[in-house]
Amino acid sequence: MQSRAHEFKQRSATALLDPELKRAMGKAKGGFQQKRRNAVDALPEFEALRQAAREIKEHTLHNLDFYLERYERAVQSAGGQVHWASTTQEAREIILEICRNAGAKRVTKGKSMVGEEMGINEALEQAGFEPVETDLGEYIIQLAKEPPSHIIAPAVHKTKDQITDLFHAHHQKYGLTDRVTEVPAIVNEARTVLREKFLSAEVGITGANFLIAETGSSIIVTNEGNGDLTNTLPRVHIVTAGIEKVVPTLEDVSTILRLLARSATGQEMSVYTTLSTGPKRKEDLDGPGEYHVVLLDNGRSQMLGNEFHEMLRCIRCGACMNHCPVYQSVGGHAYGWVYPGPMGSVLTPLMVGLDKSFDLPNACTLNGRCKEVCPMSIPLPDMLRKLRQRGHEQRLTPFRARAALGLWAYFAKRPRLYQLATRLGMAVLGSLGKRRGRFRRLPFAGGWTDARDLPAPQGVTFQTAFRKRGSQK
Amino acid sequence: MSAARERVLANIRTALNRTGPLADSVTAVLDARLENPRANVKPAVDGEVVQQFLSKLESVHGAVVRVATMEKVSEAVDAHLQQNALSPELVVAPDPLLEDIPWSNRFAIERRAAKGDDRVSVTAAFAGIAETGTLVLLSGAESPTTLNFLPEDHIVVLKVERIVTHMEDAWARLRKERAKMPRTVNLITGPSKTADVEQTIQEGAHGPRRLRVILVG
Numbered sequence: 001m002q003s004r005a006h007e008f009k010q011r012s013a014t015a016l017l018d019p020e021l022k023r024a025m026g027k028a029k030g031g032f033q034q035k036r037r038n039a040v041d042a043l044p045e046f047e048a049l050r051q052a053a054r055e056i057k058e059h060t061l062h063n064l065d066f067y068l069e070r071y072e073r074a075v076q077s078a079g080g081q082v083h084w085a086s087t088t089q090e091a092r093e094i095i096l097e098i099c100r101n102a103g104a105k106r107v108t109k110g111k112s113m114v115g116e117e118m119g120i121n122e123a124l125e126q127a128g129f130e131p132v133e134t135d136l137g138e139y140i141i142q143l144a145k146e147p148p149s150h151i152i153a154p155a156v157h158k159t160k161d162q163i164t165d166l167f168h169a170h171h172q173k174y175g176l177t178d179r180v181t182e183v184p185a186i187v188n189e190a191r192t193v194l195r196e197k198f199l200s201a202e203v204g205i206t207g208a209n210f211l212i213a214e215t216g217s218s219i220i221v222t223n224e225g226n227g228d229l230t231n232t233l234p235r236v237h238i239v240t241a242g243i244e245k246v247v248p249t250l251e252d253v254s255t256i257l258r259l260l261a262r263s264a265t266g267q268e269m270s271v272y273t274t275l276s277t278g279p280k281r282k283e284d285l286d287g288p289g290e291y292h293v294v295l296l297d298n299g300r301s302q303m304l305g306n307e308f309h310e311m312l313r314c315i316r317c318g319a320c321m322n323h324c325p326v327y328q329s330v331g332g333h334a335y336g337w338v339y340p341g342p343m344g345s346v347l348t349p350l351m352v353g354l355d356k357s358f359d360l361p362n363a364c365t366l367n368g369r370c371k372e373v374c375p376m377s378i379p380l381p382d383m384l385r386k387l388r389q390r391g392h393e394q395r396l397t398p399f400r401a402r403a404a405l406g407l408w409a410y411f412a413k414r415p416r417l418y419q420l421a422t423r424l425g426m427a428v429l430g431s432l433g434k435r436r437g438r439f440r441r442l443p444f445a446g447g448w449t450d451a452r453d454l455p456a457p458q459g460v461t462f463q464t465a466f467r468k469r470g471s472q473k
Numbered sequence: 474m475s476a477a478r479e480r481v482l483a484n485i486r487t488a489l490n491r492t493g494p495l496a497d498s499v500t501a502v503l504d505a506r507l508e509n510p511r512a513n514v515k516p517a518v519d520g521e522v523v524q525q526f527l528s529k530l531e532s533v534h535g536a537v538v539r540v541a542t543m544e545k546v547s548e549a550v551d552a553h554l555q556q557n558a559l560s561p562e563l564v565v566a567p568d569p570l571l572e573d574i575p576w577s578n579r580f581a582i583e584r585r586a587a588k589g590d591d592r593v594s595v596t597a598a599f600a601g602i603a604e605t606g607t608l609v610l611l612s613g614a615e616s617p618t619t620l621n622f623l624p625e626d627h628i629v630v631l632k633v634e635r636i637v638t639h640m641e642d643a644w645a646r647l648r649k650e651r652a653k654m655p656r657t658v659n660l661i662t663g664p665s666k667t668a669d670v671e672q673t674i675q676e677g678a679h680g681p682r683r684l685r686v687i688l689v690g
């Protein structure tokens with residue numbers, strides 16, 4: 001997927017003025033947070049599981065080459081094939097090749113963020129295949145020709161009325177001419193349309209929440225059942241996964257599964273947790289004849305060795321964005337690439353380039369809620385700070401910000417001058433703003449005053465007040 | 474694409490400050506970890522496991538009926554069909570456990586994989602997990618996976634002695650009773666659902682609209 005992360009400022013400004021987006025996001029936010037809270041409160045072992053999950057992932061990452069090779073061997077002994085790709089370009093070529101060899105026309109897809117990373121849909125379309133997203137949220141945004149705006153709820157930015165319009169525009173060709181306006185009817189109509197696609201596709205592509213080294217299994221976790229129809233009905237099943245998805249054993253995956261659904265949707269278990277191990281057996285009555293896994297690096301091995309390696313523990317639950325005030329205000333599209341919210345603001349600069357996404361780590365209030373709710377205890381705010389620092393070192397910070405910081409540093413390093421200047425500044429602003437108590441406009445402060453008033457300073461400076469309190473004690 | 478394989482592995486090793494694969498002495502320890510999988514943290518399961526299984530399953534809108542013996546399964550299936558005004562056409566998994574049931578001759582029964590327009594399927598579960606009210610179904614000649622997903626009503630027969638406490642217990646049984654992993658292991662916790670339209674939960678997304686468990690024993 002082409003990154004537009006460099007347009008964050010314009011895109012977020014537009015998003016903030018979009019009433020439909022505000023309505024949709026407002027509906028989603030409270031639900032996600034409350035459901036997670038309830039699920040976590042109901043499980044006394046949550047913290048212990050979190051600790052154990054972190055250890056499992058760290059252990060695996062420290063021996064990642066070993067576990068990937070063991071995983072590969074296990075897949076092969078179950079009759080499956082493993083393909084390795086350093087880049088998304090290599091991954092796309094592998095997938096197209098498999099689809100061509102399968103003589104495919106229609107390709108059904110389960111929701112997959114790594115698939116978005118690879119840009120599979122565009123590649124399939126260009127090569128003449130018909131990719132069909134089958135997760136309801138993904139299907140909606142495929143009709144709208146938009147990327148997902150949330151990693152587990154891709155159409156969270158859409159209102160019901162917008163979905164009604166989309167279905168009405170796209171489903172008439174199937175003879176479904178009534179406008180469906182209620183949720184049950186909307187879901188039913190998608191079920192009817194997609195059932196036919198499931199049954200006629202030659203290839204099914206899913207992602208993977210986990211890969212198990214012990215058994216060579218890939219795991220998908222879903223609620224709709226679309227992933228299962230995608231990996232069972234077509235002749236060929238392709239799994240796409242990042243190399244960090246591997247965990248050692250079924251026991252290890254059980255630990256992390258206890259955190260995943262609770263953190264994502266507040267469920268104890270998602271409806272369907274499915275392990276796929278190789279193609280259909282000789283005696284089986286259904287299932288795909290071929291089973292392929294495409295393992296994607298795309299910058300992950302670089303992260304493994306640097307100060308961002310903890311990001312590889314991420315299990316893509318979406319809790320960080322569900323608790324992020326910036327994400328909740330601007331929505332996922334403003335971030336401009338596959339991964340939005342706090343985890344995206346770390347991943348996008350690392351995968352796409354900090355120079356092309358410099359605003360993302362800066363679009364953060366450092367309130368720390370993402371770290372608090374992260375089931376894998378990833379220190380997201382610390383990483384965002386490190387990226388800001390990197391940006392500064394690479395001179396990506398805009399000239400005005402650098403100049404202002406330089407000016408501030410000049411005074412900050414000279415305490416007497418600093419005190420004098422702040423006292424002076426306060427006195428001037430205080431007397432200028434005395435009548436109204438606030439400024440509606442101020443030179444050099446347009447960034448602040450365009451959207452809100454600046455309160456006029458009152459009383460003494462912080463340092464003076466602090467000294468006074470100290471002498472009172 | 475083996476060039477890519479070598480490149481990815483080399484990058485990983487460089488990142489981990491190594492020049493080649495792990496030493497044999499280290500891989501021996503890691504292989505032992507793989508061969509003797511250990512459970513980590515298992516949440517406490519309060520009360521009696523069967524009761525826990527039933528209440529967890531019901532909390533995710535799985536319908537449960539308990540019968541004393543396999544002979545009563547046919548009756549329970551009939552009750553489900555009548556309750557939901559369904560015609561007595563069943564696709565039953567070719568599982569010996571289900572074949573031995575004295576089915577009512579009211580039913581038209583086929584034993585095969587599912588088709589797109591099948592209404593009701595009956596399959597047998599490998600296990601039930603009390604911790605979360607989850608059913609464990611394995612693919613195989615006797616249990617086609619499509620039966621778990623295509624029909625609108627999925628009826629699952631579960632013997633009470635197949636209920637285990639934790640997910641890890643189900644893995645232990647799987648290793649003990651099967652020489653190899655089946656193509657698919659389905660962990661099913663309730664009927665299919667979606668919340669993709671304004672976070673409103675709607676059951677019957679792409680899979681079964683109703684999940685009925687007949688607990689035997």
